[in-house]
Amino acid sequence: MTAFMRIAFTALACLMIAVTSAMSADAHPRKEAETEISYNENANRVEIIHRYRIHDSESTLHRVHGDTSLSIMTDPRAQALFGEYVESRFSISHNGQALPLELVGGEIEDGFVWIYQTTPEMPADGLYVMRSNELMDVxxxxxxxVHVRLHGLNETLIFTRSTPWATFRLDGSDTY
Structure with a gap:
């Protein structure tokens, strides 16, 4: 094999790897959702903003409700069901008492379902326990x-099937 053929073969192999990697990334995006928790001074409330991919949200609704006709894009009933689903799988407690999370609403934008919740101000002292297992049952x-941005704390918590709960403090103290 000549040097030119080896270079051409190597270039072709690299191109094939790049193309198949890009195709597989599009076909199977990572199953991730993001939530941001921050204080809104204007509303004097803590805002909880969840972001889920529409495809993952709909497939979860289909499985949980056994109805493949549910469409988050077009059906207000499906949108409400998904909001209720999120409410049932995301929670925060402070010193053993559940915080009152209020579902404010949601919207569809750029391929994502956004769900909005609020709660009264969260004190800096004490121990918090958060559960975030939305979509994990499917x-x-x-x-x-989950990004927590309160009382000067800027912390990111990661939840998976094996770790659907996390503890944290807003005063910077260790949780253990």
Whole structure:
């Protein structure tokens, strides 16, 4: 094999790897959702903003409700069911008492379902326990990433099927 043929063969192999990698990334995106928790001074409330991929949300609704006709894109009933689903699988407690999370609403934008919740101000002292297992009952490889930005704390918590709960403090103290 000539040097030119080896170079051409190597270039072709690299191109094939790049193309198949890109195709597989599009076909099977990672199962991730993100949530941000921050204080809104204007509303004097803590805002909880969840972001889920539409496809993952719909497949979860189909499985949980046994109805493949549910469409988050077009059906207000499906949208409400998904909001209720999120409410049932995301929670925060402070010193053993559940925080009152209020579902404010949701919207569809750029391929994502956004769910909005609020709660009264969260004190800086005490121990918090958070559960975030949305979509995990359907998608085994689901990862939920929660960013907590309160009282000067900027912490990211990662939730998976094996770790659907996390403890944290807002005063910077260790949780253990």
């Amino acid at each position: 998608h085994q490889d689901q990862t939920n990433i």
